[in-house]
Amino acid sequence: MTNEQGKARAMRTGWIVIVLLAVLTAIEYVISLMTGGNWLPLAVIILIKTGLIVQYFMHLPRVLSPEQQGGGH
Amino acid sequence: MARASSSAHTAHTFPLPFSRPSMNRLGLWLFFVSEAFLFAGILASRFALLPGERPNLNQSLGLIVTSVLLLSSFFMYRAETAISHGDHSTFLTSLVLTILLGVGFLAGVVGMEWPLATAEGITPASGVDGALFYFMTGMHAFHVLTGVIFLIIVYGNGRRGVYSAEAHWGVEAAALYWHFVDVVWVFFYPALYLIGRAAAR
Numbered sequence: 103m104t105n106e107q108g109k110a111r112a113m114r115t116g117w118i119v120i121v122l123l124a125v126l127t128a129i130e131y132v133i134s135l136m137t138g139g140n141w142l143p144l145a146v147i148i149l150i151k152t153g154l155i156v157q158y159f160m161h162l163p164r165v166l167s168p169e170q171q172g173g174g175h
Numbered sequence: 176m177a178r179a180s181s182s183a184h185t186a187h188t189f190p191l192p193f194s195r196p197s198m199n200r201l202g203l204w205l206f207f208v209s210e211a212f213l214f215a216g217i218l219a220s221r222f223a224l225l226p227g228e229r230p231n232l233n234q235s236l237g238l239i240v241t242s243v244l245l246l247s248s249f250f251m252y253r254a255e256t257a258i259s260h261g262d263h264s265t266f267l268t269s270l271v272l273t274i275l276l277g278v279g280f281l282a283g284v285v286g287m288e289w290p291l292a293t294a295e296g297i298t299p300a301s302g303v304d305g306a307l308f309y310f311m312t313g314m315h316a317f318h319v320l321t322g323v324i325f326l327i328i329v330y331g332n333g334r335r336g337v338y339s340a341e342a343h344w345g346v347e348a349a350a351l352y353w354h355f356v357d358v359v360w361v362f363f364y365p366a367l368y369l370i371g372r373a374a375a376r
Contacts, residue, residue: 109260116256120249127245131238134369139229141370151361159252159354165197165204 119158126151196344203348207355214359217314221307221366229371230304233291237368240283241360244319247276248357251326255350261340263333270330273353277323284312304374311363318356325349 130147137143156162254269289309292298297305329349332338338346 105260109256109262112256112260113253116249116252119252120245123245123248124242127238127241130365130369131234134365139369139371144365144370148361148365152358155248155354155358155361159248159357160351165200 115158119154122154123151126154196347199344199348200351203351207351210355210359214314214362217311218362218366221311224303225307225371225374227371228304228374229369230292230297230308230367231295231373231375232297232308232368233288234368236283236288236291237364240280240288241364243276243283244280244357244360247273247280248354250276251350251353255343255346258333258338258343258346259340263336266338266346267330267333270326270333274323274326274330277319277326277353281316281319281323285316288312302374308367311367315356315359315363318359322349322353322356325352 126147130144133140133143133147250269250272254266254273257263257265257269289312292305292308297308299306299309326349329345332345
């Protein structure tokens with residue numbers, strides 16, 4: 103994979119994640135209105151949103167496998 | 176002298192189990208774990224002190240500031256991705272957008288939500304809901320502020336050409352910190368605005 107292809111792929115991942123986060127936030131808001139603030143469905147959405155950010159934006163796999171590419175020195 | 180030279184040679188010969196960036200990364204994540212305990216404690220006190228209720232806040236503003244912070248995380252990701260592929264222009268543009276959105280979040284919470292809440296009679300001394308609201312948003316806003324300062328320093332370094340595709344640990348660290356602050360808000364936003372019935376005033 104070339105540098106440009108790698109960048110395009112990473113940027114696409116970023117777009118997908120932010121769209122998912124926006125949709126989940128909207129769902130969260132609607133659920134709160136519909137259920138009168140029931141915590142259980144909201145807790146599920148919180149965990150999904152956290153998972154997306156930690157996995158894709160914070161690159162958790164880099165910590166778990168140090169061989170992966172990162173920010174250098 | 177000969178011994179010192181020998182030990183230096185030994186240290187150079189045997190590879191470390193982790194390279195330096197990996198150790199930096201691990202150290203930063205351990206810092207996040209310690210920070211997570213702090214925020215988890217605050218979150219636990221919110222539900223222990225105000226069970227079944229939430230502060231009566233401006234819902235639209237809460238949704239807007241949450242969207243602004245999520246969008247800032249996206250631009251931070253974009254900035255890090257760009258520098259890791261040697262694209263300085265996109266890196267700097269995305270970093271500026273992240274900083275502006277961060278400042279926008281602070282303006283929304285501290286500059287707008289706090290005065291609105293005060294006008295509604297929610298003050299730090301008005302009751303448990305007020306105390307929790309200002310404590311949670313204040314503690315989070317302080318982290319956003321330090322993140323913005325961190326990003327401004329990274330921007331200055333970026334303008335001077337300090338970072339490259341091969342070496343940009345400063346950018347990665349700033350990005351990790353910024354996303355962590357975003358994750359904290361992912362928990363705080365529902366805890367303050369969505370979960371429970373609005374407390375009567």
